[in-house]
Amino acid sequence: MRAPALLWPVLLLPLLIVLFSQPPRSLVRAQTQVCSVSQNFVQVKENVDVTDPLVNISVPEGQQVTLGSSSTPSAFRILENQLFLNVTPDYEENSVLQAYVECKRDSILVTQLVVFVSVLDVNDNEPEFPFEVKECNVTEDTRVGTTVITEEGLRATDPDKNDVLFYTLQEMTPDASSFFYLMGPNQPALMLNRTLDFYKNQNMTFQLLVRDTWEVLTESSHTATATLILNVLPADLRPPWFLPCSYSDDYNCVQAHYEGAVPIGQKLPSPLILSPGPIYAVDGDKGINQRIIYSIIAGNTDDTFTIDANSGNLTMAKDILSPTTFTLVVRADQEDMAQNSVTQVTVKAQDLTESPFQFSRSLYHGTVALGSGAGTRVMDAASPSESLRIWAQYPNYPDLNLAITYRITNCTKFKMDEDTILTTEAMENVEVFYAEVEATESSTGATATTVVEIQVSEQKTPSTGDNGDGHFSTVDMAVLGGVLGALLLLALICLAVLIHKHYGHQLNCCSGKASELSSGFDNDAFVPDRKASWTPTSSPEPEPGPVPAKRPPSPPSSARSSPVPPSSEPLSLASAPDTPETARAGDSPSAVRSILTKERRPESGYKAVWFGEDIGAEADVVVLNAPTVENEGSEDEGQDENDGPHHGADADSTYI
Numbered sequence: 001m002r003a004p005a006l007l008w009p010v011l012l013l014p015l016l017i018v019l020f021s022q023p024p025r026s027l028v029r030a031q032t033q034v035c036s037v038s039q040n041f042v043q044v045k046e047n048v049d050v051t052d053p054l055v056n057i058s059v060p061e062g063q064q065v066t067l068g069s070s071s072t073p074s075a076f077r078i079l080e081n082q083l084f085l086n087v088t089p090d091y092e093e094n095s096v097l098q099a100y101v102e103c104k105r106d107s108i109l110v111t112q113l114v115v116f117v118s119v120l121d122v123n124d125n126e127p128e129f130p131f132e133v134k135e136c137n138v139t140e141d142t143r144v145g146t147t148v149i150t151e152e153g154l155r156a157t158d159p160d161k162n163d164v165l166f167y168t169l170q171e172m173t174p175d176a177s178s179f180f181y182l183m184g185p186n187q188p189a190l191m192l193n194r195t196l197d198f199y200k201n202q203n204m205t206f207q208l209l210v211r212d213t214w215e216v217l218t219e220s221s222h223t224a225t226a227t228l229i230l231n232v233l234p235a236d237l238r239p240p241w242f243l244p245c246s247y248s249d250d251y252n253c254v255q256a257h258y259e260g261a262v263p264i265g266q267k268l269p270s271p272l273i274l275s276p277g278p279i280y281a282v283d284g285d286k287g288i289n290q291r292i293i294y295s296i297i298a299g300n301t302d303d304t305f306t307i308d309a310n311s312g313n314l315t316m317a318k319d320i321l322s323p324t325t326f327t328l329v330v331r332a333d334q335e336d337m338a339q340n341s342v343t344q345v346t347v348k349a350q351d352l353t354e355s356p357f358q359f360s361r362s363l364y365h366g367t368v369a370l371g372s373g374a375g376t377r378v379m380d381a382a383s384p385s386e387s388l389r390i391w392a393q394y395p396n397y398p399d400l401n402l403a404i405t406y407r408i409t410n411c412t413k414f415k416m417d418e419d420t421i422l423t424t425e426a427m428e429n430v431e432v433f434y435a436e437v438e439a440t441e442s443s444t445g446a447t448a449t450t451v452v453e454i455q456v457s458e459q460k461t462p463s464t465g466d467n468g469d470g471h472f473s474t475v476d477m478a479v480l481g482g483v484l485g486a487l488l489l490l491a492l493i494c495l496a497v498l499i500h501k502h503y504g505h506q507l508n509c510c511s512g513k514a515s516e517l518s519s520g521f522d523n524d525a526f527v528p529d530r531k532a533s534w535t536p537t538s539s540p541e542p543e544p545g546p547v548p549a550k551r552p553p554s555p556p557s558s559a560r561s562s563p564v565p566p567s568s569e570p571l572s573l574a575s576a577p578d579t580p581e582t583a584r585a586g587d588s589p590s591a592v593r594s595i596l597t598k599e600r601r602p603e604s605g606y607k608a609v610w611f612g613e614d615i616g617a618e619a620d621v622v623v624l625n626a627p628t629v630e631n632e633g634s635e636d637e638g639q640d641e642n643d644g645p646h647h648g649a650d651a652d653s654t655y656i
Contacts, residue, residue, distance in 0.1 A: 033060045034111040035103030037083070045120045046091040053082035055115055057101060063110055068100030075099070075117075089119040092159045125159035126222040127210045133227045140196040141235035147189050148180065148230070154188040156210040156224060163212040169228075176204035180230065190228070198234040198287050205229050238284025239339040240292050240332040244276060253284065258345040261400040263352045263444060264320050270403055271313035272305075272347065279312035279345065281332035291335040297342065298329035305347070320349040355396035357446035359439065364390050364452040368427055378414070378421040378454055389419045392439035392448045403442040411435040414454065427456045 038056040059065045059081050067076055076099040077086045083099055097117040103110045138148050156165055167188040171177040179196060183189040188208065206228040213221040242255040260274040271278070283290045294312040296305065306317045307330065314328075328345040365381035366388040380388040394400055406416040414421050414435050421435070433454040440447050458476070 035059050035063065035065055035101065035113060037101060037113050037115060040114065041116050043118045043120055044089050046089045046122050047124055049088050050085045053084055054117060055083045057081045057083060059103060063103045063105050066102050068102045068112060070100045072097045083115060085117065091119045091121040095119050121160060121162050123160050123163060123212060123220040127156045127158040127165055127212050127224045129156045129224055129226040131226055133229065135229040135231065137231045137233050138196065139233045139235045140198045141237060142192055142196060144192055144194060146192045148192055149190040151187055151189040154190065154208060158212055160212065166211045166214060168209045170207040170209060172205040172207055176206060179204065196232050198232050201232055203229060203231045234285045234287030236285055236288055236338055239341040240281040240334060241284050241341065242281045242332065242343040255341065255343050257343060261348045261350050261397055262316060262320065264323060264349045266444065267319040268316050271315050279314060279330060283334060293333045293335060295331050296328055297331045299327045301326065314345065323351055324349045350397050350400065352394055352444055355394040357392060357394055357441050358448045359390065359392045359450035362450060364388060364450060366421060366452055366454045367457050368423060368454060370427055370430055370456055370458050372423060372427045374423055374425050376423045381455065387420050390437060390450065390452065391419050405440050407438055409436045409438050421452065429456065430458055431456050
C-alpha cells in the first residue's frame with residue numbers, strides 16, 4: 001500500500017515544471033500588444049431591447065478599435081471600447097448577428113476579433129392559412145376513405161420556424177363531422193368517412209382551426225381559422241320515375257300505373273285522359289334532372305296508339321272496332337340513355353251505346369253577389385267559397401276519355417268557361433235566373449242538357465272573378481242588422497201569443513173565458529225543433545170545422561171572409577223540390593209564407609196562426625186546428641209517435 005504513495009512526487013514534478021515555466025497572461029498580452037474581447041459568443045432573446053454592453057474590448061495603447069465591414073449591417077455600435085446591440089433582435093429576420101472588431105495602429109490592421117450574437121426564438125407569431133374560405137365539390141358517389149382535399153391544399157404557415165402546428169376540424173353544419181375527418185392532428189388532409197347523400201346534405205360547412213402549441217390554454221399559444229365549404233354534387237344513381245309515385249326510400253320509388261278508356265268506332269283527335277294523371281316521368285336524380293324520352297315498347301297491337309317522345313302524351317292512331325283492353329308498356333329513357341324505367345298503361349275500348357250521356361244533376365244551384373261585374377264566376381250555393389262546376393258524362397264509364405264542350409242556350413247574361421259559369425254583364429238587381437246548359441261530346445256527337453238556378457243575392461259571396469273584393473259594405477251590415485232586429489221582434493210577438501195561449505188562464509184567473517181555452521197541446525206544431533220536419537202533403541183541403549158552441553160575438557162578415565184558401569199543393573218550408581218549376585215558384589211572394597199567414601194549411605196536424613184585420617179587440621188572433629189525415633178514422637185524441645199528442649179531425653177551432 002505504501003509503494004504507490006511514493007510514486008506521486010515523481011509524477012507531479014514534470015507538471016510543476018511546465019506550469020511554472022509559462023509566463024503570466026498579462027505578461028503575454030503586454031508582450032503581444034493586441035486587442036481582446038471579454039467573450040466571443042452572446043445569446044439574446046428576440047423582440048427584447050438590450051441596453052447593456054454585449055462585450056468589453058481591451059485595446060492596447062496606440063491602437064484604435066472599429067467595426068469591420070463584414071459585420072451585420074446596422075446591428076452594432078462600439079462606444080468607449082464596449083460593444084452594444086444597435087437593433088431589436090428578430091429571430092425570423094436574423095437568427096445570428098456577427099460583429100467584426102478590428103484593432104488598428106494608425107491605418108495598419110493589427111488584429112480582428114469576431115463576436116457572435118445568437119437570437120433566441122420566441123413564439124410571437126400567429127399561424128396563417130393561405131385562404132379565408134375554401135370551397136370544394138365532391139360527388140355523392142365518392143368512395144369512403146378518399147382524400148377530398150390534400151394536405152398541401154389545407155396546410156397553414158407559421159413565421160416561427162420551430163413551431164409545430166396542430167389542426168382541428170369543427171363542424172358548422174349539424175352532423176357534418178360524421179362525413180369528413182382530418183388524417184391527423186399534424187396532417188390536415190380531408191378524408192371522406194361515410195357515403196354521401198345529395199338529398200340529405202347538399203352542402204356542409206366546417207371551420208378549420210390551427211394552433212401553434214399542443215396545449216390549448218398556453219399563454220404563448222396562437223391560432224388561426226379558415227372556412228371550408230363542401231358542395232355535394234348528385235351522381236347518376238337513380239332511374240327515371242313515373243309520377244305520381246310513392247317513395248320507399250331515397251333510391252327507390254313505387255311508380256304509377258296509368259289507366260284510361262276510349263270509345264269504340266271513334267278516333268279521338270286529342271291526347272287520352274288517363275288516371276291518376278298524364279304519363280309523366282322525371283329523372284330520379286333531381287340534381288341532374290336529365291330530359292326524359294318516352295316510347296312504347298310492348299302491347300301496342302296494330303300500332304293503335306302513338307306516344308309523343310317529348311311530352312309522353314298518348315294518342316289514338318286509328319279507331320278500335322270492338323271492345324278491347326290494351327296493356328301498353330311505356331319506357332322512359334334519360335337523354336344520355338344511361339338510365340331507364342318502364343310502366344304499364346291500360347286502355348279499355350268501350351261501347352258508348354250501353355250508357356246514356358247525361359249530366360250528374362238535373363238542377364244546379366248557383367249564386368252571385370249583387371253588384372258583381374262582368375266576368376264574375378258563379379259560386380256554388382251549397383259552398384259559397386267554391387266555384388259552381390257542372391259536368392256531363394257516361395255514368396257507366398266515368399273514366400272515359402271525353403272531349404266535352406258546354407254552352408248556355410237561353411240566357412245571354414251568363415257564359416260558360418269550360419265547366420264553370422261567368423257573368424257577361426253587371427248584376428244590378430236581386431233576381432233569379434234559370435240558365436239551360438247544353439253539353440256536347442265530340443267523339444259521338446251526343447248531347448245532354450241541364451238547368452242552373454242562379455240567385456243574385458244581396459249578400460256578397462266570395463268570388464273568383466276579377467270583380468268585387470268579397471267584403472260587406474256598411475250599408476249591407478245595416479240592412480242585415482235591421483232584418484235581424486225585425487225577426488227578433490216578430491219572434492217576441494209570437495212568444496207572447498203562445499204564452500198567452502197556454503198560460504193566460506193562470507195569469508188571469510178571474511176571467512170568465514178561461515174554461516173555453518183549448519188544451520195545452522194545441523200548438524205543439526210551433527215548437528222550433530219541429531219545423532225542420534215539416535213536409536208537404538197531398539191530402540185534400542179539409543172543410544172548415546163546425547162553429548164552436550161557445551165563442552165571442554161574431555165579427556163582421558167582411559173580416560170572416562178575408563182569408564184566401566190555400567193551394568192544394570203547399571210548398572215545404574224546409575226545402576223546395578229540385579225542379580225548375582219549383583224554383584220559379586219560390587220567387588213568387590206566396591211561395592214561402594210566414595207562420596203568421598192568413599191561409600189555412602192542409603198539412604196533417606198543422607196549427608196556423610194569423611192576425612185578423614177587422615175582427616175587433618176581443619178576437620184579434622185566430623188559432624185553427626186542422627184535421628189530421630192519418631187519424632181520420634179516430635174520434636179520440638191521438639198521439640203521433642214523432643209529433644206528440646194532437647187533436648183529431650173533428651176538434652173545434654178555438655178563437656182567442
